[in-house]
Amino acid sequence: MTSAQPQIDPRDLLAQMHLIRAYEEAIVAGSTAGTVPGTCTSVGQEAAAVGVVNALAADDLILTNHRSAGHLLARGADPGRLLAEVMGRSDGYCGGRSGSLHISVRELGVVLTSTIVGAELALAPGVALAQTMRNQPGIVVCFFGDGAACEGSFHESLNLAALWNLPILYVCENNQWQAFVHRREAMSREHVSSWAQSYGIAASTVDGNDVSAVLAAATNAAAQVRASQRPYLLETWTYRTRGHFEPDDQAYVDPAERAAWLARDPIAMCRDRLVAAGNLSELAATDLATRSRDRIAEALAFAAASPYPAPEALTQHVYA
Amino acid sequence: MPVLTLNDAIGAALAEEMRHDPRVLIFGEGVATKRQDLVREFGGRRVRNTPLAEGIIAGTAVGAAGNGLRPVIDLLFAPFLCYAMDELVNSAGKLRFLSGGQFSFPLVTLAMTGAGWGVGAQHNHNLEAWFVHSPGLKVVMPSTPADAKALLKSAIRDDNPVVFFLDIGLLYTPGDVPDGEHCIPLGQAAVRRAGDDVTLVSYGKTVHGCLEAAETLAGQGISAEVIDLRSLKPLDEATILASVTRTGRLVVVHEANRLCGVGAEIAAQAAEKCFASLRAPVTRLGGPDAPVAASYPLEQAFVPQAASIAATAASLCARQAA
Known part of the structure; x- marks a missing residue:
């Protein structure tokens, strides 16, 4: 059902964030060792992904981008098949053609993933139009960053979605970085949500490192989109604590700014809150982290054992 | 109809x-x-x-x-x-x-x-x-x-x-335009006029220039085949190559810039696959490497016209006769 969301155990949210962190750390270690290609990691942004995805219904559709691991894992993607995709193996969700940058998993409703910054915004209105015209109940959730918000496609997308009453939940993960340029150098305003309001689209900004706050805000936003069949823009205010892609020495990053955000690590914040409230023992918290790392180790072994695609794959699926 | x-x-x-x-x-x-x-x-x-x-x-x-x-x-x-x-x-x-x-x-x-x-x-x-x-x-x-x-x-x-x-x-x-359900598969060229001496391959409005040229050439005793590509991808290579193999001469005509245009691909295909059959160099007629001007005579001059198509085809045929 697409209306009321089931009660979500905050410990599940913590477990999902741990899994994403373990996945990204395995990629970082692998890329350092030369066994896994470098990717655009989402380290530091786990709460923004987990909070939003857990607010969605099974029949909602998600458009994401190059920094997609959090969205995919929170949606239930198999880390083994994801890592196989990253490593260009045949068991990857896209048969190894995508690599890390454009992973779609249609069976999970993660569709038309594009790595061209802003393309997800250009595609979202059409996906939503098709949902409406085909009388499908699911709303469309479009993840993008502050970088994409500076593309023309952001403004064209919001204008059309408002004009045509399209059920799109725009989620801007404002992670403060547009590749190697700080958001301050690239945006005339601080918040993307303020731009949405000028298109007549309801919008809000939430602390993107507080998973409970993101879940609450996204649940409310998704409910508004469902009820109104109108777009809504949720901005999750967060920080990309690693580089644009691996490896990246981050020499261009202000150490004080990064340190301030690391002190607000979304996983530590969630864990400490659960422990302090007596909802999670120290032992259980440590066990969650360990189990995530174990699961990723298994996934990595699966991916490494998966064969590379056969040469015929070079020209398969070009045309329907 | x-x-x-x-x-x-x-x-x-x-x-x-x-x-x-x-x-x-x-x-x-x-x-x-x-x-x-x-x-x-x-x-x-x-x-x-x-x-x-x-x-x-x-x-x-x-x-x-x-x-x-x-x-x-x-x-x-x-x-x-x-x-x-x-x-x-x-x-x-x-x-x-x-x-x-x-x-x-x-x-x-x-x-x-x-x-x-x-x-x-x-x-x-x-x-x-x-x-x-x-x-x-x-x-x-x-x-x-x-x-x-x-x-x-x-x-x-x-x-x-x-x-x-x-x-x-x-x-x-x-x-x-025929009434009713009528679909032409993409990738199927049309032979607009059958001929034996030279193949004229084109699409869009220059197909009509080719047909006019073929009429002129007929008056000179030259039989030109005119192929209308209709779809550029998929490209009906079979129809083009079969014709060129038979006539031994190919002129590719389009309004688009000649440089790296569709004609370049067709010329390359003919060179690669029909080399032994060619009796004259493959020739392309197309627009110059220039933006199109608004002025009517300049706009028209951009487009290969029937007279130049006929002259080109005739020179290829004369070359063989010589």
């Missing part, structure tokens, strides 16, 4: 396909304004005006096609496709492959181009070769109203993105 202009033939194809399949819809700049008959029959949900923003029109079409609809979009003039390149080339052309075949993008992009209205290079630019060079896309450019209708019906039914160019110079030329 009904006589329709190419523009009316496009309208007829749209109406038939919208009746045929409820997933078909059309939107773009002024689509609802210009095609009131479609609005009356199918309603404003399936026939939509849009903001004048080609990127989001194309992006919306790609998103809708990837999620179960079969959109047709009208981007007006071909140079405006530059605003839609990311959506057509990077999304429609690549996301099926990159996703391992999880999605298909059945969409048609209409765009006008070519000499005829004196609109200058920002409205007239035969850039069809760009899209031939982009994997995942099909490219069509008809030369008659009957073909325009039958090819558009096939393009709408195709599960791939099709860029469908309309030659401005042919839009209001009437022609016989």
Whole structure:
């Protein structure tokens, strides 16, 4: 059902964030060792992904981008098949053609993933139009960053979605970085949500490192989109604590700014809150982290054992 | 047989396909304004005006096609496709492959181009070769109203993105259009005139220049075969190569810039696959490496004309006789 969301155990949210962190750390270690290609990691942004995805219904559709691991894992993607995709193996969700940058998993409703910054915004209105015209109940959730918000496609997308009453939940993960340029150098305003309001689209900004706050805000936003069949823009205010892609020495990053955000690590914040409230023992918290790392180790072994695609794959699926 | 202009033939194809399949819809700049008959029959949900923003029109079409609809979009003039390149080339052309075949993008992009209205290079630019060079896309450019209708019906039914160019110079030329369900498969060229001495390959309005040239050549005792490609991708190599193998002479004619145009590919194919049959150098006639001017005589001078096509073909035949 697409209306009321089931009660979500905050410990599940913590477990999902741990899994994403373990996945990204395995990629970082692998890329350092030369066994896994470098990717655009989402380290530091786990709460923004987990909070939003857990607010969605099974029949909602998600458009994401190059920094997609959090969205995919929170949606239930198999880390083994994801890592196989990253490593260009045949068991990857896209048969190894995508690599890390454009992973779609249609069976999970993660569709038309594009790595061209802003393309997800250009595609979202059409996906939503098709949902409406085909009388499908699911709303469309479009993840993008502050970088994409500076593309023309952001403004064209919001204008059309408002004009045509399209059920799109725009989620801007404002992670403060547009590749190697700080958001301050690239945006005339601080918040993307303020731009949405000028298109007549309801919008809000939430602390993107507080998973409970993101879940609450996204649940409310998704409910508004469902009820109104109108777009809504949720901005999750967060920080990309690693580089644009691996490896990246981050020499261009202000150490004080990064340190301030690391002190607000979304996983530590969630864990400490659960422990302090007596909802999670120290032992259980440590066990969650360990189990995530174990699961990723298994996934990595699966991916490494998966064969590379056969040469015929070079020209398969070009045309329907 | 009904006589329709190419523009009316496009309208007829749209109406038939919208009746045929409820997933078909059309939107773009002024689509609802210009095609009131479609609005009356199918309603404003399936026939939509849009903001004048080609990127989001194309992006919306790609998103809708990837999620179960079969959109047709009208981007007006071909140079405006530059605003839609990311959506057509990077999304429609690549996301099926990159996703391992999880999605298909059945969409048609209409765009006008070519000499005829004196609109200058920002409205007239035969850039069809760009899209031939982009994997995942099909490219069509008809030369008659009957073909325009039958090819558009096939393009709408195709599960791939099709860029469908309309030659401005042919839009209001009437022609016989057969009634009823008539589809021409994409990738099937038409032999417009059979001949033995030289093969003239073209598409769009220069097909008519080739036919006129063939008539002139006949008066000189030269029998020219005229092939209308109709679709540039897929390209009907078999028809071209069979003809060239027989005639031993090939002139490729198009309005688009000669440099890296579709003609270059056809010339290369002939050189690679029919070398032993060639009795004269393969020759291309096309526009110069220059933007198109608005001035009528300059606009016309951009386009290979019947006289130069005939002279070129005749010189190839004379070369063999010498």
